[in-house]
Amino acid sequence: MKNTGRLPNIRNLGILLRVLIIANSALILVAYTLSTDPVDFFQRMAAISALAQPMLLGSLLLLYGCYPLIIRLNYQQGLVATLTLVMLCTLIIYMLFVRLWVFDDLPELSRILFAAASISAITLYYFNLRYRAQSPAVTEARLQALQARIRPHFLFNSINAVLSLIRSQPKQAETALEDMADLFRVLMADNRELVPLAQEIALCRQYLALEKLRLNERLNIQWQIDNMPPDAMIPPLVLQPLVENAVYHGIEPLASGGTITIQIYTRLNEIHLVLKNPYSTQNNRQHGNKMALGNIKERLALHFDLEASLKSRQEKGEYAVHIVLPHQKQKH
Amino acid sequence: MPMLNILIADDEAPARNRLRDLLTDIGNNHVVAEAKNGKEALLRADELQPDIVLLDIRMPEMDGIEAAQHLQNLSKPPAVIFTTAFDNYAIQAFDMNAVDYLLKPIRQERLEKALQKARALQPQQLAALAPLSPRKTHLTITERGRILLVPVDDIIYLRAELKYVTVRTAEREYLLEESLTHLEQEFEHLFIRLHRNCLVAHAYILGYEKRSSDEHGEKQWVALLKHVPETIPVSRRQQHLIRMT
Numbered sequence: 001m002k003n004t005g006r007l008p009n010i011r012n013l014g015i016l017l018r019v020l021i022i023a024n025s026a027l028i029l030v031a032y033t034l035s036t037d038p039v040d041f042f043q044r045m046a047a048i049s050a051l052a053q054p055m056l057l058g059s060l061l062l063l064y065g066c067y068p069l070i071i072r073l074n075y076q077q078g079l080v081a082t083l084t085l086v087m088l089c090t091l092i093i094y095m096l097f098v099r100l101w102v103f104d105d106l107p108e109l110s111r112i113l114f115a116a117a118s119i120s121a122i123t124l125y126y127f128n129l130r131y132r133a134q135s136p137a138v139t140e141a142r143l144q145a146l147q148a149r150i151r152p153h154f155l156f157n158s159i160n161a162v163l164s165l166i167r168s169q170p171k172q173a174e175t176a177l178e179d180m181a182d183l184f185r186v187l188m189a190d191n192r193e194l195v196p197l198a199q200e201i202a203l204c205r206q207y208l209a210l211e212k213l214r215l216n217e218r219l220n221i222q223w224q225i226d227n228m229p230p231d232a233m234i235p236p237l238v239l240q241p242l243v244e245n246a247v248y249h250g251i252e253p254l255a256s257g258g259t260i261t262i263q264i265y266t267r268l269n270e271i272h273l274v275l276k277n278p279y280s281t282q283n284n285r286q287h288g289n290k291m292a293l294g295n296i297k298e299r300l301a302l303h304f305d306l307e308a309s310l311k312s313r314q315e316k317g318e319y320a321v322h323i324v325l326p327h328q329k330q331k332h
Numbered sequence: 333m334p335m336l337n338i339l340i341a342d343d344e345a346p347a348r349n350r351l352r353d354l355l356t357d358i359g360n361n362h363v364v365a366e367a368k369n370g371k372e373a374l375l376r377a378d379e380l381q382p383d384i385v386l387l388d389i390r391m392p393e394m395d396g397i398e399a400a401q402h403l404q405n406l407s408k409p410p411a412v413i414f415t416t417a418f419d420n421y422a423i424q425a426f427d428m429n430a431v432d433y434l435l436k437p438i439r440q441e442r443l444e445k446a447l448q449k450a451r452a453l454q455p456q457q458l459a460a461l462a463p464l465s466p467r468k469t470h471l472t473i474t475e476r477g478r479i480l481l482v483p484v485d486d487i488i489y490l491r492a493e494l495k496y497v498t499v500r501t502a503e504r505e506y507l508l509e510e511s512l513t514h515l516e517q518e519f520e521h522l523f524i525r526l527h528r529n530c531l532v533a534h535a536y537i538l539g540y541e542k543r544s545s546d547e548h549g550e551k552q553w554v555a556l557l558k559h560v561p562e563t564i565p566v567s568r569r570q571q572h573l574i575r576m577t
Contacts, residue, residue, distance in 0.1 A: 153390075156417035157344065160436040164350035169479045255343070255392040256368055 007070065008127040008320040009077045010063045012090050014306030015127075022123050023056050032113075050105065055116060059089040083120055090116045093135075139302055146299050150187055151244060161214045176213055191236040191304045194303065196273070196330060197264070198230035200239050204262070207240055211247050219247065219258025228264040232271050233328045241274050244319055250277030250319060269327045270283045279319035293321070300325060336361040336447060339380065341373035341396065342388040342415065344351055347436065351386055351415075354440050361447070368393030371470065371481060372401050379477040382410050384450050386434075389416040397422070397465035399537060402472040406479060411450035421463055429460040430481035436479040468518065471499065473506045484522065488557055489564060490515055490537040526555055527567045540566065540574045 008015045011306050028049050035041035062085050165173035246260045258278035300308040308325040338361050342348045348366050355361050360432045364380045367373035371394045389396040400412050414433040432553045491498045492512040499506040524532040538556040554563040
């Protein structure tokens with residue numbers, strides 16, 4: 001989020017994707033305008049692509065390589081540098097085509113340079129607009145509004161459970177109150193910075209200890225986190241609201257209880273969080289669930305843009321949420 | 333004041349213990365039983381005839397609102413005091429209809445006061461609470477002074493007789509004093525009206541067959557059902573339903 005300056009971070013997957021979409025849309029538009037029928041359109045598209053794609057990809061590669069240098073410049077210098085690099089790359093590839101005699105009817109160099117400059121300018125302008133729409137102030141405000149809220153249902157039931165322990169098991173009541181204090185400290189904290197995954201797990205464990213007090217043997221948890229990177233950075237309160245949902249919608253409606261499975265692993269530099277709980281179709285309390293998911297989804301998008309995703313599905317009496325986010329290590 | 337017999341219904345053990353502690357402090361009462369869900373509460377209440385049921389709203393199997401509806405079918409309906417940690421909709425409905433409820437964590441004074449003025453729910457209060465538990469999971473059937481609970485999912489068909497509705501499950505038949513139209517409205521997601529006097533559960537229909545009926549020798553569509561040998565005739569007006577399936 002911090003590195004989304006007015007110049008696009010070309011090393012971000014989401015940004016790369018957007019550049020490709022904008023540039024290719026322009027190519028398609030050109031092919032469509034020139035074409036006379038669908039067959040002609042595809043032929044033109046193929047011809048234009050053969051010429052333009054290498055230039056596009058080459059430019060992106062060059063920008064990718066030069067990115068650390070570009071971000072040291074101010075915005076104006078950055079713009080000039082970016083445009084110069086694109087022109088340079090286009091020119092080199094054009095020369096290469098001329099030298100190798102790949103195309104028999106190459107358009108004039110000046111036209112190609114003009115097209116490349118136009119598309120680059122449009123793209124840069126788009127990112128400038130997008131940056132202003134998502135300026136830190138706006139993002140911060142949205143993150144603040146999205147602060148996770150705990151269910152009042154949970155709060156009052158937990159206090160009730162602690163009250164019942166005070167006379168018979170004062171030690172257990174103490175632990176429960178300590179867990180509750182920790183939980184609320186996190187919930188009321190300023191939750192805009194990323195936290196280590198291990199911290200979120202600890203929070204979930206404290207929350208589950210409180211729920212276990214109320215639900216006892218009805219609540220079973222299976223942690224599959226042996227391959228988890230504990231130092232990976234994630235937005236706070238990504239997992240806890242999901243666990244809370246799983247208890248509320250999955251376990252509480254079942255007289256004999258059930259098992260919540262929490263699975264965390266890394267694959268290809270991505271962290272996968274998978275949470276599963278039993279789900280009975282009979283239960284008619286579904287509102288609230290969508291809200292928590294929407295909230296988490298939006299916070300993931302603010303932190304990681306297109307690189308993070310949240311999917312949920314339900315089948316055969318099971319409900320599963322699957323979150324994927326990039327593996328960011330703690331900065332020292 | 334006579335000793336009050338009290339039944340506690342809550343799915344969470346700590347919540348039940350807490351109520352027990354408070355009731356001991358208040359005195360002049362006796363906890364006759366504890367129940368872990370609405371269904372258990374109902375069966376215990378039928379058996380033990382408590383004066384008051386302390387009924388949690390959100391419970392598995394059968395929630396408190398549905399249990400309260402069924403409790404009124406008992407020969408001697410107990411007074412009901414709802415308990416809840418948080419349930420906006422229910423609390424609004426309780427306030428509007430002067431229904432007794434206690435918010436968890438429950439205070440001793442509040443509980444004491446509620447016990448003093450507790451009384452059975454009135455029909456109009458029950459009607460007002462019905463929408464809070466839109467899909468009943470059971471039907472209560474009174475048989476020789478005892479309450480029987482029939483899970484709605486077990487019902488194969490409901491057939492209107494002269495004064496009653498016959499409730500058919502795989503095991504046996506029950507008689508219920510209720511109108512078929514009312515049942516149809518309540519369980520429209522589960523049953524289909526194949527005949528003027530019969531509602532059949534979607535889940536138990538095996539298929540349809542054209543058979544000649546004895547009286548006129550005319551052929552008629554009948555529905556074949558799982559678990560029971562009898563068939564249900566499909567009235568002419570409902571035959572379009574067969575084509576849809």
